[in-house]
Amino acid sequence: MTAISVADAKYALALCDRIAAHTDVPGTITRTFLSPATRDVHALLTAEMRALGMTVRTDSAGNLRGLYPADAPEAPVLLLGSHIDTVPNAGRYDGILGVAVPLALLRAINGKRLPFAIEIIAFSEEEGIRFKLPFIGSRALIGELGPDELARTDADGITLAQAIRNFGLDPANLADAAITPDTFTFLEVHIEQGPLLESLSLPLGIVEAIVAQSRFELTFSGQANHAGTTPMDLRRDALTAAAAFISSVEALACSTRGLVATVGVIHALPGAPNIIPGTVTCSLDIRHADDAIRDSNAGQLLAQVTADCLRRGIGVTIRETSTQRSMPMDVALAGALAEAVSRTGRQPHRMNSGAGHDAMMLAGKIPSAMLFLRTPGGLSHHPDESVALPDVQAALETCMRLLETLTH
Ligand code: HGY
Ligand code: MN
Numbered sequence: 483m484t485a486i487s488v489a490d491a492k493y494a495l496a497l498c499d500r501i502a503a504h505t506d507v508p509g510t511i512t513r514t515f516l517s518p519a520t521r522d523v524h525a526l527l528t529a530e531m532r533a534l535g536m537t538v539r540t541d542s543a544g545n546l547r548g549l550y551p552a553d554a555p556e557a558p559v560l561l562l563g564s565h566i567d568t569v570p571n572a573g574r575y576d577g578i579l580g581v582a583v584p585l586a587l588l589r590a591i592n593g594k595r596l597p598f599a600i601e602i603i604a605f606s607e608e609e610g611i612r613f614k615l616p617f618i619g620s621r622a623l624i625g626e627l628g629p630d631e632l633a634r635t636d637a638d639g640i641t642l643a644q645a646i647r648n649f650g651l652d653p654a655n656l657a658d659a660a661i662t663p664d665t666f667t668f669l670e671v672h673i674e675q676g677p678l679l680e681s682l683s684l685p686l687g688i689v690e691a692i693v694a695q696s697r698f699e700l701t702f703s704g705q706a707n708h709a710g711t712t713p714m715d716l717r718r719d720a721l722t723a724a725a726a727f728i729s730s731v732e733a734l735a736c737s738t739r740g741l742v743a744t745v746g747v748i749h750a751l752p753g754a755p756n757i758i759p760g761t762v763t764c765s766l767d768i769r770h771a772d773d774a775i776r777d778s779n780a781g782q783l784l785a786q787v788t789a790d791c792l793r794r795g796i797g798v799t800i801r802e803t804s805t806q807r808s809m810p811m812d813v814a815l816a817g818a819l820a821e822a823v824s825r826t827g828r829q830p831h832r833m834n835s836g837a838g839h840d841a842m843m844l845a846g847k848i849p850s851a852m853l854f855l856r857t858p859g860g861l862s863h864h865p866d867e868s869v870a871l872p873d874v875q876a877a878l879e880t881c882m883r884l885l886e887t888l889t890h
């Protein structure tokens with residue numbers, strides 16, 4: 483099969499740079515579900531896909547899908563891809579690299595036809611920023627984008643269904659996003675987004691399972707009042723109640739092996755230094771490799787905050803905005819991927835993913851695997867997120883070896 487050159491890796495990274503230029507917030511890399519910048523990225527990727535001999539379509543969930551034909555009709559389909567939406571002020575590789583590497587792979591194959599077709603998918607939304615619902619794109623592939631999800635509203639009150647219509651698509655046609663029956667495997671190439679591979683001085687990881695994650699939104703209701711005239715014992719301060727909750731989140735996660743929990747968003751209203759906050763909303767993101775441990779710790783935190791707010795005379799409402807169970811990757815495929823890494827002369831490292839990925843949605847339907855690339859500094863969901871050129875070349879060589887395996 484074809485050799486991989488450093489030019490192929492450079493192509494992938496250059497494509498990530500070109501896509502990073504399309505943002506909804508100038509000065510940052512920020513693209514949310516079907517935003518104006520997404521349309522620009524679709525146009526850019528469509529041109530790349532067509533130049534590689536692919537046919538291109540956009541399904542009704544806004545996933546951009548390029549199909550590279552097989553050497554014969556009616557052939558099975560290998561699905562590759564990742565997401566092109568980002569968190570606010572993101573890096574340029576989270577998600578996107580998982581579209582750029584497969585395109586670089588096809589570029590290296592250089593028109594050769596294989597006994598299977600290759601579909602490369604740029605998922606429309608994985609992060610869950612605009613609608614507080616992660617995996618919108620990949621949910622559509624597995625038939626889990628239903629009326630409840632379509633009724634979700636963004637900060638401007640636009641429903642998910644309307645956002646799809648505003649992009650020129652029809653939510654009534656979501657069946658067009660379904661994984662085709664002849665799709666036999668999904669491989670997602672992604673940066674690790676953590677410090678492990680770098681600490682081991684290894685370029686590539688093979689994901690064995692993606693940890694369970696739940697996200698909640700909490701609203702604390704106290705009494706706004708004058709900061710200067712209201713005695714401390716007469717206050718119903720919503721922000722100090724939230725602060726006690728946030729401290730309890732940190733304390734529990736630090737004392738529970740394998741648990742991570744984060745409050746990443748907090749809004750205090752009315753939001754003036756001389757007004758006691760009357761209403762506070764905050765998020766909770768809690769993860770563990772074991773569903774039951776994730777659930778029991780989430781339950782403990784939410785029971786604790788409910789009791790504490792009762793004592794403080796503060797109202798608290800809790801909404802679970804999303805939850806994903808821990809998802810193992812396909813054992814045989816992970817083995818083939820590890821063997822492909824070894825055949826490039828590198829040491830494969832099997833690991834779990836603390837980050838969620840579209841693969842966790844597809845793995846329940848088709849054999850799925852993930853190839854991780856080392857993240858320098860372990861820094862991600864940050865503009866300084868990076869990836870090393872040699873590691874991109876290593877990933878491409880691994881993917882090429884895997885294609886050889888799948889071809890026989
Ligand atoms: O938050 C996550 O785990 C992923 O980056 N969406
Ligand atoms: Mn991410």
Ligand code: MN
Pocket residue numbers: 565576577608672838839
């Ligand atoms: Mn990602």
